[in-house]
Amino acid sequence: MTAPVSIINATKTFVGFTALDNVCLDIAAGEFIVLLGPSGCGKTTLLSILGGFLSPTSGRVMIGGKDMTHVAPAKRPTTTMFQDYALFPHMRLKDNVGFGLRMRGVARAARDERAKALLDLVGLKESAEKKPHELSGGQRQRVALARALAVDPDVLLLDEPLGALDLQLRRQMQDELKAIQKRVGTTFVHVTHDQEEAMAIADRIAVMNRGRVEDFGPPAEIYMRPRSLFSAGFLGETNFLPGVVEALDAATAKVVTAIGDLVLPRRNFTAAEPDPGQQVTLCIRPEHFRRAGEAVRPLTPLGQARIADAAFFGTHYRCHLKPAAAGDPAGDLTIMAHMPPSAMVADGQDIVLAVNAEDVVALPTPAGRA
Amino acid sequence: MTRKLLAALASWLYAALLFGFIFLPVVVLVLFSFQDGRLPVPPFNGFSLRWYEAVFADGKLMAALLHSFLVATVSSLVACLFGFLAAYALARYRLPGSALQRGLLIAPMTVSYLIIALGLLTVLNALGVGLSLWTVGIGHVVINLPLCFALIYSSMGAHHVNIERAARDLGAGEVKVMLLVTAPMLLPSLLAAFFLSVTFSWDEFIIAFLLSRFDVTLPVEIWSLLRSGLNPKTNAIGSLVFLVSVSVLMVLELWLFRRTRKS
Numbered sequence: 060m061t062a063p064v065s066i067i068n069a070t071k072t073f074v075g076f077t078a079l080d081n082v083c084l085d086i087a088a089g090e091f092i093v094l095l096g097p098s099g100c101g102k103t104t105l106l107s108i109l110g111g112f113l114s115p116t117s118g119r120v121m122i123g124g125k126d127m128t129h130v131a132p133a134k135r136p137t138t139t140m141f142q143d144y145a146l147f148p149h150m151r152l153k154d155n156v157g158f159g160l161r162m163r164g165v166a167r168a169a170r171d172e173r174a175k176a177l178l179d180l181v182g183l184k185e186s187a188e189k190k191p192h193e194l195s196g197g198q199r200q201r202v203a204l205a206r207a208l209a210v211d212p213d214v215l216l217l218d219e220p221l222g223a224l225d226l227q228l229r230r231q232m233q234d235e236l237k238a239i240q241k242r243v244g245t246t247f248v249h250v251t252h253d254q255e256e257a258m259a260i261a262d263r264i265a266v267m268n269r270g271r272v273e274d275f276g277p278p279a280e281i282y283m284r285p286r287s288l289f290s291a292g293f294l295g296e297t298n299f300l301p302g303v304v305e306a307l308d309a310a311t312a313k314v315v316t317a318i319g320d321l322v323l324p325r326r327n328f329t330a331a332e333p334d335p336g337q338q339v340t341l342c343i344r345p346e347h348f349r350r351a352g353e354a355v356r357p358l359t360p361l362g363q364a365r366i367a368d369a370a371f372f373g374t375h376y377r378c379h380l381k382p383a384a385a386g387d388p389a390g391d392l393t394i395m396a397h398m399p400p401s402a403m404v405a406d407g408q409d410i411v412l413a414v415n416a417e418d419v420v421a422l423p424t425p426a427g428r429a
Numbered sequence: 430m431t432r433k434l435l436a437a438l439a440s441w442l443y444a445a446l447l448f449g450f451i452f453l454p455v456v457v458l459v460l461f462s463f464q465d466g467r468l469p470v471p472p473f474n475g476f477s478l479r480w481y482e483a484v485f486a487d488g489k490l491m492a493a494l495l496h497s498f499l500v501a502t503v504s505s506l507v508a509c510l511f512g513f514l515a516a517y518a519l520a521r522y523r524l525p526g527s528a529l530q531r532g533l534l535i536a537p538m539t540v541s542y543l544i545i546a547l548g549l550l551t552v553l554n555a556l557g558v559g560l561s562l563w564t565v566g567i568g569h570v571v572i573n574l575p576l577c578f579a580l581i582y583s584s585m586g587a588h589h590v591n592i593e594r595a596a597r598d599l600g601a602g603e604v605k606v607m608l609l610v611t612a613p614m615l616l617p618s619l620l621a622a623f624f625l626s627v628t629f630s631w632d633e634f635i636i637a638f639l640l641s642r643f644d645v646t647l648p649v650e651i652w653s654l655l656r657s658g659l660n661p662k663t664n665a666i667g668s669l670v671f672l673v674s675v676s677v678l679m680v681l682e683l684w685l686f687r688r689t690r691k692s
């Protein structure tokens with residue numbers, strides 16, 4: 060089963076501290092949503108509000124069209140997969156997985172059968188008679204998933220389920236998680252602070268910072284067209300280049316920066332419409348820099364820059380560059396750019412940088428950061 | 430070389446004296462329970478089981494044994510139950526003055542059994558409750574509850590909170606969470622609390638003496654036997670009491686504490 064979820068103006072304050080600040084999210088049934096953000100940004104708090112372990116100070120939670128704001132966890136069509144798995148240490152795996160059904164009054168034979176089917180789903184059919192302490196971390200994680208899915212929840216809440224696993228197992232489990240979600244069709248809300256994990260599994264990512272959702276959209280959109288400086292910086296690497304909007308027309312805006320002028324399409328102002336004279340910050344991904352005359356798409360030259368250092372990464376060179384622009388107000392401006400592995404790159408080399416204006420996103424510069 | 434030898438000798442002597450001091454009375458007690466004669470004093474006349482026969486033939490002693498057993502198990506069960514409930518509440522909920530409440534629960538540990546017995550006696554008199562094995566049981570709950578509470582409370586770690594949450598999340602009500610999740614997880618400390626309570630109740634004299642009337646527990650019965658003078662029979666029953674206590678402690682040590690150490 061599956062259900063849509065709406066979080067409407069949810070705010071949660073602990074004594075003197077706002078952990079969630081007016082959060083709104085609309086999640087469609089069967090979506091795989093990832094809450095992504097740094098430690099302490101309120102991910103667990105938001106998940107606890109969805110699961111019913113916390114009540115929001117204000118705001119509402121709707122699940123499947125019903126107001127669930129003050130409904131106890133047991134009465135919600137949600138189950139939670141806890142970060143530490145929280146398996147029942149004294150029960151065999153099949154009893155762990157069957158616990159939710161036992162609470163719903165399902166007879167022993169029926170729930171054993173369902174438990175076996177779910178353990179099979181997560182690849183642990185042979186271990187049904189074992190106890191949790193006989194399992195590895197990855198196996199426990201699977202049992203926790205099976206247990207949460209056994210009651211056929213509409214929404215599954217996962218709090219950093221892969222956090223305790225080593226990198227390789229993590230990549231493997233995230234693929235399995237995605238595959239299982241596709242098979243069962245349940246709405247998943249998954250918390251992580253690993254951006255790679257988020258990109259790999261999410262249908263949509265909600266980027267959180269200081270109790271707020273800063274950006275919400277498919278991974279590609281968040282990466283290519285971030286709607287906040289935080290989300291541009293948190294997901295992947297990016298260069299922030301201060302500039303001023305100088306001229307506007309119906310489709311484009313001209314932005315003046317220390318290293319050159321750029322004419323951007325107006326839709327690349329993802330957070331707010333441009334105003335003349337407005338301070339903006341341009342976000343340019345390292346891989347979007349080109350050397351002048353290199354690409355088929357039209358490029359805007361950004362003047363000369365000297366390679367300060369370069370490191371080879373297989374798929375690209377990662378270079379730090381010092382722009383040589385005259386009258387550079389930010390004398391310490393450093394640009395990070397990726398150069399193709401076929402390029403001849405040497406420290407101290409001067410190159411002419413360029414970028415396709417389509418790839419550049421402009422965001423308003425917050426006051427005090429000009 | 431000689432100094433090393435001397436040091437070794439001294440430490441052995443010290444150990445022998447120490448253990449002798451602790452265990453000699455018990456050894457003597459057990460030894461003279463097998464005395465073939467009327468007096469449990471040296472010299473040892475020969476080995477005989479007649480005093481054990483006498484113990485098992487003594488209806489009053491056997492009744493007292495049964496009473497002790499009943500009082501110990503029932504009062505320990507009650508103490509464990511109350512201790513568990515109090516620990517659960519104080520560990521899992523924010524209660525007004527919880528530090529004070531914890532202190533109050535443990536405080537009776539510091540009060541002497543005599544004072545507790547006198548206090549209870551006064552209260553029971555005032556309430557017009559007659560003395561019986563029940564009142565002894567109440568006294569034993571009073572002395573064992575702090576112990577049970579402290580043991581169980583200290584094992585209710587925060588790492589169990591999420592497990593209980595998971596149970597609630599899967600649809601378990603409060604009672605089911607306690608019965609099916611919390612209590613089984615705490616089983617080792619619940620059993621430890623229970624068995625320790627049993628041994629304390631089993632050996633306890635002052636409260637049992639002051640709060641009982643016609644039906645008495647074993648220590649009280651032994652005491653009245655002693656009043657008629659030393660007799661190898663008292664040694665025999667004493668040895669039996671000792672055997673029971675040791676067995677319970679052995680069970681605890683070998684089975685329970687090993688298990689908790691492993692997990």
Ligand SMILES: Nc1ncnc2c1ncn2[C@@H]1O[C@H](COP(=O)(O)OP(=O)(O)OP(=O)(O)O)[C@@H](O)[C@H]1O
Nearest residue numbers: 073074076078097098099100101102103104105252
């Ligand atoms: N019970 C509480 N009382 C006071 N402050 C709290 C409480 N629970 C959480 N907070 C605060 O709320 C903020 C958000 O906490 P939350 O656990 O949601 O963070 P998170 O995003 O899950 O972080 P992490 O990635 O480290 O798990 C934190 O700064 C935390 O200190």
Ligand SMILES: [Mg+2]
Nearest residue numbers: 102103104218
């Ligand atoms: Mg968290």
